[in-house]
Amino acid sequence: MNTAIYLDHNATTYVDPKVVDAMLPYFTEKFANPSSIYSISEEVQADIQTARETIQNLLHAKNGKIIFTGGGSESDNLAIKGYAYANQSKGKHIITSQIEHHAVIHTCEQLEKEGFTVTYVPVDDKGVVKIEELKKAIKQDTILITIMYANNETGVIQPIEEIIKIAHQTKIAVHSDAVQIIGKKEINIETLDIDLLSFSAHKFYGPKGVGGLFVKKGIKINNIIQGGGQEFKLRAGTENTAGIVGTAKALEIAMQNWKEEWDKEKKLRDELEKSLLSLIPESQVNGHLENRLANTLNIIIKYVEGESMLLLLNSNKIYASSGSACTSGSLDPSHVLLAMGIPHEHAHGSLRFSLGKKNTKEDIAKVIEVLPGIINRLRAMSPLYKGGK
Amino acid sequence: MNTAIYLDHNATTYVDPKVVDAMLPYFTEKFANPSSIYSISEEVQADIQTARETIQNLLHAKNGKIIFTGGGSESDNLAIKGYAYANQSKGKHIITSQIEHHAVIHTCEQLEKEGFTVTYVPVDDKGVVKIEELKKAIKQDTILITIMYANNETGVIQPIEEIIKIAHQTKIAVHSDAVQIIGKKEINIETLDIDLLSFSAHKFYGPKGVGGLFVKKGIKINNIIQGGGQEFKLRAGTENTAGIVGTAKALEIAMQNWKEEWDKEKKLRDELEKSLLSLIPESQVNGHLENRLANTLNIIIKYVEGESMLLLLNSNKIYASSGSACTSGSLDPSHVLLAMGIPHEHAHGSLRFSLGKKNTKEDIAKVIEVLPGIINRLRAMSPLYKGGK
Amino acid sequence: MGMNYSEKVLDHFNDPRNVGELKDADGVGTVGNAKCGDIMQVYIKVKDNVITDSSFKAFGCGAAVATCSMATELIKGKTLEEALTITNKAVMEALDGLPPVKIHCSVLAEEAIHAAINDYLVKTTGVGLPEKGCTGCCSSCGKH
Amino acid sequence: MGMNYSEKVLDHFNDPRNVGELKDADGVGTVGNAKCGDIMQVYIKVKDNVITDSSFKAFGCGAAVATCSMATELIKGKTLEEALTITNKAVMEALDGLPPVKIHCSVLAEEAIHAAINDYLVKTTGVGLPEKGCTGCCSSCGKH
Numbered sequence A, B: 001m002n003t004a005i006y007l008d009h010n011a012t013t014y015v016d017p018k019v020v021d022a023m024l025p026y027f028t029e030k031f032a033n034p035s036s037i038y039s040i041s042e043e044v045q046a047d048i049q050t051a052r053e054t055i056q057n058l059l060h061a062k063n064g065k066i067i068f069t070g071g072g073s074e075s076d077n078l079a080i081k082g083y084a085y086a087n088q089s090k091g092k093h094i095i096t097s098q099i100e101h102h103a104v105i106h107t108c109e110q111l112e113k114e115g116f117t118v119t120y121v122p123v124d125d126k127g128v129v130k131i132e133e134l135k136k137a138i139k140q141d142t143i144l145i146t147i148m149y150a151n152n153e154t155g156v157i158q159p160i161e162e163i164i165k166i167a168h169q170t171k172i173a174v175h176s177d178a179v180q181i182i183g184k185k186e187i188n189i190e191t192l193d194i195d196l197l198s199f200s201a202h203k204f205y206g207p208k209g210v211g212g213l214f215v216k217k218g219i220k221i222n223n224i225i226q227g228g229g230q231e232f233k234l235r236a237g238t239e240n241t242a243g244i245v246g247t248a249k250a251l252e253i254a255m256q257n258w259k260e261e262w263d264k265e266k267k268l269r270d271e272l273e274k275s276l277l278s279l280i281p282e283s284q285v286n287g288h289l290e291n292r293l294a295n296t297l298n299i300i301i302k303y304v305e306g307e308s309m310l311l312l313l314n315s316n317k318i319y320a321s322s323g324s325a326c327t328s329g330s331l332d333p334s335h336v337l338l339a340m341g342i343p344h345e346h347a348h349g350s351l352r353f354s355l356g357k358k359n360t361k362e363d364i365a366k367v368i369e370v371l372p373g374i375i376n377r378l379r380a381m382s383p384l385y386k387g388g389k
Numbered sequence C, D: 001m002g003m004n005y006s007e008k009v010l011d012h013f014n015d016p017r018n019v020g021e022l023k024d025a026d027g028v029g030t031v032g033n034a035k036c037g038d039i040m041q042v043y044i045k046v047k048d049n050v051i052t053d054s055s056f057k058a059f060g061c062g063a064a065v066a067t068c069s070m071a072t073e074l075i076k077g078k079t080l081e082e083a084l085t086i087t088n089k090a091v092m093e094a095l096d097g098l099p100p101v102k103i104h105c106s107v108l109a110e111e112a113i114h115a116a117i118n119d120y121l122v123k124t125t126g127v128g129l130p131e132k133g134c135t136g137c138c139s140s141c142g143k144h
């Protein structure tokens, strides 16, 4: 990558070399199927168990179990559909928000097709779920509230504690897509008293294609992939042992010094934010300035379009995103920004920088050096921009 | 593993070191999210595309597409539920067999709970699906026949060509769980004209937690994991790039000389079979002797119980299985053997040896040397065995 | 190694005590059935109300063999009354525990001791132990 | 690099030809809207029925910029009639193709040429091009 500057860690991270080292034995030596009964299988089974416990310790999640899945999206699907199917006798109404990841939104839409009803609670202009609207949405037959912990595009952290308190007053279960916060900040699942929580290893320097779902003791969910009895009968299929061990190792590393990392990235992010805002007229930050992941900057630059900016940043070997990775190939502006009340034309001009462990002051300086010129150039050709005249 | 003898390749294989090498760059360097739009993502996206095409070439599957999933079980679920949901307006009856893997059987049972009807076609005493029964099972509203290609316990290869011909006469789609045969034998998907076919990388020296589903052009399936638009919108979630590339590499290696490998393993298997049958009285082979995977030997040894044999083999560092890996922890004898008409007490005494690339004549000789003694010892303490007197 | 068995279980499986028939046994008890995958046969020799010797045969898993081995060890030298107080838990504890799916084996072993003592009592006094009925623990026999 | 664009597209995006307003343009056409994320503005100078100069402004993705750049190149020196025969396919071909999701950009570019010529005709003759109506290609504008 040489001089490349990767600023898209919310899309995915590289795998920490120590994590790769932890995974390697499970490909060639400790390769046995953990469900078999001979000695070499038991070792692997024990290692999976250790990984599970490591994660439970790190997330303070001893009040339930961790199910390993094939990624964050699957965890979200398993949590929401699994809970909905297992508890539909109690009611068929689900509450979520307008700013969820597609893995939650499209799952809810699927459930709507199957006869469930879903309320998509709006957010305020800072990207925070409107608690009053959420309260109003609660009905007699509401069984589940699923609200993300931190938004992938803006980094805005949602008032999950409060939501859980509200939900539990009327015995509604709470799921949170915590894919963007797990590994970045210490979360205490037991204190939170959350019922279901999803995470994904490749967001915290672990491998892609493996995720987890926390399920609180006493919470019943159905499986969505049927077959063998793996993962407490909640996820059939031969276990991705290397991936599972890698997930635990990655979380272990992440939690060792998350606070210093958080502070370091915050400092860099704030520097980037301050400089861009001052150097680029008619730009603004999206989302709550305080309650936000330390590594995320979502900025709107008026009169220019996101892809153009990304292409010119790319020419400078700076890799960022516009909207979420999944939709940046499409023409629709981010549903998250639209939900925040940002007009379409401005939403098209959003950039997301998400920092990671290897980013340096120099990286930030380079962006600050390069981006204003890119904006000038694009604005000069923009029919929307009158400021230059 | 030193002198350990691994004879459980149908449960899982080690990952070929060349496959590990092929995967490694995708952890640390080529780590980008394939859905992003910058250069380093496009490379990864192109590599996924190349992997897809490699597999299509090797399986002669250009008449459709390959969807990557989180394993063989997920592929089976996606194929069966995906097809059932997308085509239920045409009918709600599915035909399968009594000897399918749990990933198929439990998925069918799930569909039954949802209002589909399923016929579980029996097999003959050689473990071959009874074609006449299958024909009789076809109804006006049959939409899908799902029959495994080769059975994981007995290795028996099913008459898939014939089943496809029968099914297509009345426009019924055919899915095959080909998890046990892909990588062991060359399959021509296009000539077969099969509609849906599942495979799993860890059965052919690829990584665990990644599988694939072939979907013929024109065949409509619903996704079962909703979210981002990855994998032709049929499997949401950030792609397991390392796993996908590893799957293609593993299949490439497997297909390079599958015939020699098949012949080599067959020779060893036949030697093992012949010797055990002659050295151990009242033993018999389960399944069709000809139409069988070359690496698989399923043998019943009367008056003794499977787990005891496995434990004593384990003491000799010989790793085999009894029934399928998923159920060997449970008390139920194999549903496959029971479906073949084998009495419970004999089904409890089954052993499966499944050979792989590294097995040698010496491995086989060791089993032949050790197993008869184990059997004598166990039979001596068996209240069922009168032969010793 | 194997099913998460304790060292003790593996020891009693790999090197079972008291294996085989007792030629001139005073009592024999057989429990379980082949369908379940577990059959246990316990032999006892009794003198002056004391179990002077005991042996077993078993068709079954590692735990089945180990529990029989341990059970026969435990009853040797005991009076019949003492032997009858040996529960499945006692057998399990003596083996440093069993995996949850294998607990039924210890129940079967307890039942086998009772069956052998019952056989002896019926043979010698014409009156057996009071009926306990099926405990229904063998979830795999398909009857319960 | 980026969206699987061809070298040609990237060239026209990174180094767009004919950028900016033509101060004394004879015709200006604007198509698209900010909601869609694509606005194209094409300027033309016309002399003796020939387009002597052309330029553009664009708010949009890489393909939007590149198609405008290429379209303005293609029409320069052409008669109005010739310019009107330049289709979106011609623009795409001249750029060595576009990714499927970006084809609408070439349609917009064609429409922008037509709009500019229409503007010129209305201004000079009082009669514009026959109405083509919306082609409905811009699936993202939410109107179709």
Ligand SMILES: Cc1ncc(COP(=O)(O)O)c(C=O)c1O
Residues within 6 Å of the ligand: A236, A237, A238, A239, B010, B011, B071, B072, B073, B074, B076, B101, B103, B148, B150, B151, B152, B177, B179, B180, B200, B201, B202, B209, B211
């Ligand atoms: C025939 C068959 N189908 C499906 C599977 C499931 O594959 P996986 O474990 O990759 O989910 C297996 C092996 O476990 C199998 O042998």
Ligand SMILES: Cc1ncc(COP(=O)(O)O)c(C=O)c1O
Residues within 6 Å of the ligand: A010, A011, A071, A072, A073, A074, A076, A101, A103, A148, A150, A151, A152, A177, A179, A180, A200, A201, A202, A209, A211, B236, B237, B238, B239
């Ligand atoms: C908030 C959020 N939820 C879910 C996901 C899906 O995770 P995965 O890609 O591992 O399926 C992502 C990232 O892609 C995410 O950012």
